[in-house]
Amino acid sequence: MRALEQILRWTAIGGAFSLPFVVFYIADGMFFPFITGKNFYFRIVVEIMAAAWLALALILPQYRPRKNWILAAFAVFVLIMAIADAQGVNPFKSFWSNFERMDGWVTIAHLFTYLVVVVSVLNTEKLWRRLFQLSLAVSVGVGFMGMRQLFGWSAVGQGGANGLAGRIDATFGNAIYLAAYDLFHIFLAAMLWVQEWRERKPGKRMWMSITYGSVIVFDIIVLLFTGTRGTTLGLIGGATLAGLVYVFRAENAKRIRIYVFAAIGVLIVIAGILYTLRSSPEVAKIGFLVRLANISINDPTVQSRYMNWGMAWQGFKERPILGWGQENYAIVFDKYYDPGMHSAEPWFDRVHNSIFDWLVAGGMLGLAAYLSIFATALYSLWRSRAFRHDESAILIGLFAGYFFHNLFVFDNVTSYILFATVLGYVIWRESEADKTPRVVEAAPLPKEALGFSMVGCAILVASIGWWANAPGISQNLTLISALMSGSQGNYEKVLSDFQAAASVNSIGTQEVREQLAQAAAQIAGSSISNDIKQKFLQVSVAEMTKQEKISPLDARFPLFTGLVYQAYGDLENARKSFDRALELSPTKQSIFYQVGQNAIARNDAQGALDAFRSAYEVEPENAEARLYYAALLIRAGSDQLADEVLAPIIPTGRAADQRIAAAYGARGQYHKIAKLWEAKVAAEPWNSEAYFTLAAAYYAAGDTVKSISTLRTAIQNVPSVTAEAEKYIQQVQDGTAPKP
Numbered sequence: 001m002r003a004l005e006q007i008l009r010w011t012a013i014g015g016a017f018s019l020p021f022v023v024f025y026i027a028d029g030m031f032f033p034f035i036t037g038k039n040f041y042f043r044i045v046v047e048i049m050a051a052a053w054l055a056l057a058l059i060l061p062q063y064r065p066r067k068n069w070i071l072a073a074f075a076v077f078v079l080i081m082a083i084a085d086a087q088g089v090n091p092f093k094s095f096w097s098n099f100e101r102m103d104g105w106v107t108i109a110h111l112f113t114y115l116v117v118v119v120s121v122l123n124t125e126k127l128w129r130r131l132f133q134l135s136l137a138v139s140v141g142v143g144f145m146g147m148r149q150l151f152g153w154s155a156v157g158q159g160g161a162n163g164l165a166g167r168i169d170a171t172f173g174n175a176i177y178l179a180a181y182d183l184f185h186i187f188l189a190a191m192l193w194v195q196e197w198r199e200r201k202p203g204k205r206m207w208m209s210i211t212y213g214s215v216i217v218f219d220i221i222v223l224l225f226t227g228t229r230g231t232t233l234g235l236i237g238g239a240t241l242a243g244l245v246y247v248f249r250a251e252n253a254k255r256i257r258i259y260v261f262a263a264i265g266v267l268i269v270i271a272g273i274l275y276t277l278r279s280s281p282e283v284a285k286i287g288f289l290v291r292l293a294n295i296s297i298n299d300p301t302v303q304s305r306y307m308n309w310g311m312a313w314q315g316f317k318e319r320p321i322l323g324w325g326q327e328n329y330a331i332v333f334d335k336y337y338d339p340g341m342h343s344a345e346p347w348f349d350r351v352h353n354s355i356f357d358w359l360v361a362g363g364m365l366g367l368a369a370y371l372s373i374f375a376t377a378l379y380s381l382w383r384s385r386a387f388r389h390d391e392s393a394i395l396i397g398l399f400a401g402y403f404f405h406n407l408f409v410f411d412n413v414t415s416y417i418l419f420a421t422v423l424g425y426v427i428w429r430e431s432e433a434d435k436t437p438r439v440v441e442a443a444p445l446p447k448e449a450l451g452f453s454m455v456g457c458a459i460l461v462a463s464i465g466w467w468a469n470a471p472g473i474s475q476n477l478t479l480i481s482a483l484m485s486g487s488q489g490n491y492e493k494v495l496s497d498f499q500a501a502a503s504v505n506s507i508g509t510q511e512v513r514e515q516l517a518q519a520a521a522q523i524a525g526s527s528i529s530n531d532i533k534q535k536f537l538q539v540s541v542a543e544m545t546k547q548e549k550i551s552p553l554d555a556r557f558p559l560f561t562g563l564v565y566q567a568y569g570d571l572e573n574a575r576k577s578f579d580r581a582l583e584l585s586p587t588k589q590s591i592f593y594q595v596g597q598n599a600i601a602r603n604d605a606q607g608a609l610d611a612f613r614s615a616y617e618v619e620p621e622n623a624e625a626r627l628y629y630a631a632l633l634i635r636a637g638s639d640q641l642a643d644e645v646l647a648p649i650i651p652t653g654r655a656a657d658q659r660i661a662a663a664y665g666a667r668g669q670y671h672k673i674a675k676l677w678e679a680k681v682a683a684e685p686w687n688s689e690a691y692f693t694l695a696a697a698y699y700a701a702g703d704t705v706k707s708i709s710t711l712r713t714a715i716q717n718v719p720s721v722t723a724e725a726e727k728y729i730q731q732v733q734d735g736t737a738p739k740p
Contacts, residue, residue, distance in 0.1 A: 069380065090554070139182065478504070
């Protein structure tokens with residue numbers, strides 16, 4: 001029995017010690033390889049840990065967690081979110097999430113399970129310290145992989161620039177995720193440093209200090225080169241807070257107080273220098289310095305964050321108590337879409353602020369439960385008898401820095417694991433120090449039943465794990481097969497794989513259906529047989545219709561359906577789908593564009609004009625909407641109104657657009673084309689294409705002198721086009737030059 005107990009105990013402990021390595025796993029053969037592999041790894045390991053722990057806990061009280069307010073707060077949070085998700089607008093997605101995020105209730109349930117297990121089986125300070133040391137060692141390995149990207153020795157995961165100007169992401173596929181990962185390890189290294197400093201005698205601290213100090217410096221460098229401003233500020237703020245907490249609580253900290261205030265002063269001076277030199281060539285060469293030096297409320301990224309927060313607030317006011325359920329911010333984003341977001345990506349599924357994310361997902365109750373986890377942890381550390389002042393100050397700084405980081409981004413599985421691990425450490429230290437009673441003291445089964453308990457728990461958890469993971473993994477691999485078959489031109493196999501993946505009805509069902517719709521639209525104009533095309537049309541529309549029924553408030557699905565119908569020439573059904581999408585997202589200009597294009601295809605000139613006018617009126621600052629609307633006005637003969645619409649953007653050169661040129665050209669108004677391209681050349685004297693278009697407009701208007709003069713100016717300002725310009729000049733003189 002003792003041997004079996006140790007096997008189960010070390011199985012659970014081994015699972016915890018295997019999780020730091022999850023960061024290295026990139027599932028190249030899966031859809032969203034940086035996300036799905038890590039999450040399935042996490043879930044399966046936690047399920048194995050849970051089976052081993054549960055078998056022990058049913059028999060032996062010492063493997064049950066002690067009562068603790070932090071643990072209770074986390075349990076309440078998981079329970080409230082289960083209720084919020086069940087009553088939300090798409091419970092299926094709230095529970096399962098999707099391949100891109102792998103979040104949802106199933107993830108926080110696994111996270112809570114992990115927390116319970118580690119506080120129950122990691123029952124010595126030595127085990128916790130070894131776990132943190134292992135995680136630090138892994139962070140160094142990850143950091144070196146990031147440095148390889150920095151020096152151009154390996155590619156950035158999701159693409160983008162290498163070198164000093166780029167943002168490294170190592171094995172995460174997202175620089176933000178790497179930044180959060182390093183934030184935790186910087187503080188953990190500091191905590192271990194002060195712990196071992198006190199334990200070692202003078203003269204035996206050098207190598208330990210060099211080791212932890214090097215890890216801190218290295219992880220800070222890696223964090224900086226992720227170019228993640230919110231995390232960098234979180235690190236600075238958290239470290240500052242940790243220093244202040246320590247110097248004002250610790251006794252005889254006069255010298256430390258001087259160091260802390262000196263460090264704060266140095267940071268202020270560095271910030272001032274960086275701001276002063278923000279436009280210098282030296283700063284411009286280093287990506288993270290550029291991003292730090294240009295932190296501003298007028299920054300496009302910051303502006304999009306503000307607008308997202310505003311939309312989230314509107315969504316909260318509609319469902320204030322329990323929110324919309326997890327993974328449903330996309331519906332709020334569509335319904336309360338701020339047209340000022342026109343220059344950002346058209347689909348957001350996160351607010352990029354944890355406060356608002358949980359406010360939308362779980363309402364007031366969900367947010368309160370989430371914040372209670374931080375509140376109980378900070379309270380425990382503040383009043384702690386288990387932690388010394390320096391330890392508690394560092395952990396308070398860590399939680400503060402992490403919380404600030406989350407005000408601008410969102411969590412992923414690696415930050416979740418680290419957060420739960422640090423919480424587990426605080427819970428274990430506090431519970432052991434206070435000797436609080438176990439959650440359940442009585443032993444429901446005799447010790448002799450441990451073998452039966454192991455078998456029963458293994459069967460139970462394996463069944464749950466298979467149900468939770470196997471369909472999703474199978475669906476993911478089948479989706480990849482469909483996409484790969486498409487690249488090979490085997491469209492019958494593509495359709496078969498898509499149908500098989502969609503029939504699984506698991507975590508990736510929405511993604512499968514969307515990919516199917518996009519594939520169907522892409523092949524509509526190809527040379528493959530009409531029979532296969534029609535099958536794609538029928539299957540994709542049927543699957544998107546099912547998706548609309550599952551989430552009837554999401555504008556994305558009728559829009560995708562409309563795009564498929566439009567690609568196959570079914571303009572009337574496309575119109576109905578676009579109109580439905582517009583009902584769900586009445587201010588999103590990209591949908592107005594589709595409505596307008598559909599009206600043009602149906603020869604409904606007034607309908608097209610109404611659609612593009614509406615797109616313009618909801619956000620006149622959107623130059624794209626102005627151009628669409630003005631082009632239609634020109635074709636309709638409403639020249640005065642077109643001039644008024646274009647007037648604000650003419651000086652910037654933005655009005656010099658091929659759609660406008662085509663509209664004026666169709667009416668033979670080449671002098672108006674010339675007017676717009678004159679402004680373009682004035683705004684962008686390096687733009688060789690603008691000179692040629694202007695010269696063509698002059699030529700078409702009959703002014704060969706200005707046409708040739710423009711080309712001569714092009715040669716002067718852009719010498720590389722000399723040969724082409726001389727050739728065009730000859731054509732103008734010969735009367736054979738092309739018109740715009």
